[in-house]
Amino acid sequence: MGSFPATRHSVVAGIASHDVHTRRVAFDALVSAYWRPVYKYVRIKWRRDREDAADLTQEFFARAFEKGSLGRFEPTRARFRTFLRVCLDGFVANEIKARGRLKRGGEASFVPLDFAAAEHELSTHPAANGTAAAGLVDTDEDDLFRQEWVRGLFSDAVAALRASCEAAGKTTQFAVFQRYDLDDSPDVRPTYAQLASELAIPVTQVTNYLAFARRELRRLVLERLRSLCATDEEFRLEARELLGADPTSRPA
Amino acid sequence: MNALSDTALRRLRDAADGPDLSGTKYEIVDRIGQGGMGTVFRARDRELGRDIALKVVRLPEGAPDIAGRMMREARTLARLEHPGIVPVHDVGTLVDGRVFYAMKLVRGAPLHELSTTGLAERLRIVERVCEAVAFAHAHGVIHRDLKPQNVMVGPFGEVLVMDWGLAKIVGDATLSLGVDAVPGTTDGTVEPATGHGVVLGTPGYMAPEQAAGDPLLVDARADVYAIGAILRDLCGGNPVAEGRDASEEVPRPLAAIIRRAMAPEPRERYPDVTALARDVAAFRAGDRVSAYAENVLERARRLAIRHSTPILLVLAYLLMRLTFLAVFGR
Numbered sequence: 229m230g231s232f233p234a235t236r237h238s239v240v241a242g243i244a245s246h247d248v249h250t251r252r253v254a255f256d257a258l259v260s261a262y263w264r265p266v267y268k269y270v271r272i273k274w275r276r277d278r279e280d281a282a283d284l285t286q287e288f289f290a291r292a293f294e295k296g297s298l299g300r301f302e303p304t305r306a307r308f309r310t311f312l313r314v315c316l317d318g319f320v321a322n323e324i325k326a327r328g329r330l331k332r333g334g335e336a337s338f339v340p341l342d343f344a345a346a347e348h349e350l351s352t353h354p355a356a357n358g359t360a361a362a363g364l365v366d367t368d369e370d371d372l373f374r375q376e377w378v379r380g381l382f383s384d385a386v387a388a389l390r391a392s393c394e395a396a397g398k399t400t401q402f403a404v405f406q407r408y409d410l411d412d413s414p415d416v417r418p419t420y421a422q423l424a425s426e427l428a429i430p431v432t433q434v435t436n437y438l439a440f441a442r443r444e445l446r447r448l449v450l451e452r453l454r455s456l457c458a459t460d461e462e463f464r465l466e467a468r469e470l471l472g473a474d475p476t477s478r479p480a
Numbered sequence: 481m482n483a484l485s486d487t488a489l490r491r492l493r494d495a496a497d498g499p500d501l502s503g504t505k506y507e508i509v510d511r512i513g514q515g516g517m518g519t520v521f522r523a524r525d526r527e528l529g530r531d532i533a534l535k536v537v538r539l540p541e542g543a544p545d546i547a548g549r550m551m552r553e554a555r556t557l558a559r560l561e562h563p564g565i566v567p568v569h570d571v572g573t574l575v576d577g578r579v580f581y582a583m584k585l586v587r588g589a590p591l592h593e594l595s596t597t598g599l600a601e602r603l604r605i606v607e608r609v610c611e612a613v614a615f616a617h618a619h620g621v622i623h624r625d626l627k628p629q630n631v632m633v634g635p636f637g638e639v640l641v642m643d644w645g646l647a648k649i650v651g652d653a654t655l656s657l658g659v660d661a662v663p664g665t666t667d668g669t670v671e672p673a674t675g676h677g678v679v680l681g682t683p684g685y686m687a688p689e690q691a692a693g694d695p696l697l698v699d700a701r702a703d704v705y706a707i708g709a710i711l712r713d714l715c716g717g718n719p720v721a722e723g724r725d726a727s728e729e730v731p732r733p734l735a736a737i738i739r740r741a742m743a744p745e746p747r748e749r750y751p752d753v754t755a756l757a758r759d760v761a762a763f764r765a766g767d768r769v770s771a772y773a774e775n776v777l778e779r780a781r782r783l784a785i786r787h788s789t790p791i792l793l794v795l796a797y798l799l800m801r802l803t804f805l806a807v808f809g810r
Binding site (some may be wrong): 374378379384385411412419421430432435439440442443445449470471 | 484485487488489491492493495496497498500501502503506507524577632
């Protein structure tokens with residue numbers, strides 16, 4: 229009861245590793261978790277166009293990998309997410325200043341980044357138009373970055389849940405979860421009875437399947453969150469803000 | 481996969497922290513609020529076809545016996561059948577280990593959000609609160625977290641005392657429902673954890689002995705203090721918190737009632753909430769209150785206001801007689 233998820237190694241520890249392979253694997257995980265918030269943040273806060281934002285995103289991670297700048301994170305001073313955003317701000321400001329000698333892309337390459345998909349997601353963002361973006365203040369910027377980071381974290385966990393349900397032959401469980409928790413259509417949320425009728429299962433199974441999927445989702449989110457936090461304290465804080473509860477306060 | 485929409489993300493975040501209702505007859509409709517003890521959901525009772533308030537209580541790590549204790553205490557609360565106390569319909573343990581209470585879904589507004597009621601109506605609400613709390617005291621239960629946010633006023637004027645999550649069962653100081661170890665709540669409650677030296681309650685409404693953190697010192701007079709603080713709020717602000725004298729804001733007898741209810745020393749307060757209610761009712765009716773020693777002028781003024789109708793009738797009669805004598809008496 230109450231133990232931290234320990235199945236994934238800490239990404240934050242990994243990027244500071246002296247072992248190139250370990251560092252590489254950790255960086256891939258880091259890029260997977262953060263590229264979307266970084267790209268959208270550059271687009272909105274720094275008001276760069278699509279190509280520029282995509283280049284700056286790739287360059288930021290490439291430069292960080294080459295120089296090991298993110299490995300110099302000190303957990304006592306800030307959360308890793310905040311540290312990364314501050315590094316990003318510094319990087320973009322310098323790049324804009326040194327526009328003439330900008331070197332695109334860097335030497336390193338990471339997991340494929342689907343900027344077109346990110347751009348599509350951004351099209352529905354309230355701050356994506358010029359007026360709203362111009363009105364952003366520091367708090368908004370931090371909220372924006374955090375919101376996109378949370379979105380990425382949950383998207384990743386939902387994808388993992390879908391994959392594990394399919395692998396285990398639990399597609400109905402995922403279907404219940406998808407209809408009840410994921411479906412964001414403007415229609416009224418279905419009742420358990422409606423779902424049971426739709427999927428030809430007893431109402432009690434809807435409750436059980438939903439509970440299973442949510443339990444798994446929570447586990448997957450916490451697992452990923454743990455890997456992206458530098459310390460147990462940071463993990464506790466993030467989990468509490470993210471899920472509204474202490475990750476240790478519930479039996480496994 | 482595509483990124484999640486804001487709506488889906490919000491639902492997922494709620495769902496990931498939501499209670500596991502497998503094996504129960506309830507289904508979550510939405511989240512109503514979050515407090516010191518846990519989260520309250522609007523839930524549907526499928527068997528009875530009605531909406532209820534489902535309170536799911538978080539338990540701290542390393543306290544396996546607390547769930548059982550809370551169940552016993554919840555049963556005690558369930559026996560508090562009074563129109564001013566939110567009834568508990570059901571109590572149980574979820575498969576994820578958390579304890580839940582199914583309660584009546586109260587519709588209305590919390591006291592601190594009521595702004596249009598007059599003083600007499602506000603005093604009536606305080607009397608209703610006193611009645612409910614007196615009933616609980618008679619059954620050995622001390623609320624310990626009375627505040628405007630925990631008093632609901634229904635659309636027909638009904639008054640309900642809510643959130644007995646920090647209640648203490650008299651006779652066993654170590655028993656309380658205050659077991660949540662997570663700091664930082666949305667309603668200002670100081671987070672509880674049972675035991676000596678731990679502060680339970682809400683600053684501004686907590687009696688000094690309660691704020692000292694010794695559960696042995698806390699008795700029914702702590703609730704007297706809290707109701708005094710509610711009365712203070714209802715009578716024009718928060719004079720204690722702002723360092724002002726309540727007498728500047730409200731009639732002197734009422735200020736005296738507040739002062740006596742909120743006396744730092746428990747022995748200087750009203751002995752019980754019934755005595756407090758009696759004084760509030762007396763003030764509302766224009767009678768003398770026990771907390772205030774009025775002088776002759778004040779007494780005359782009070783009696784004049786209290787009996788203004790017969791006095792006016794007599795005066796009108798005398799005036800009429802004088803006029804009659806003046807016109808026809810020669």
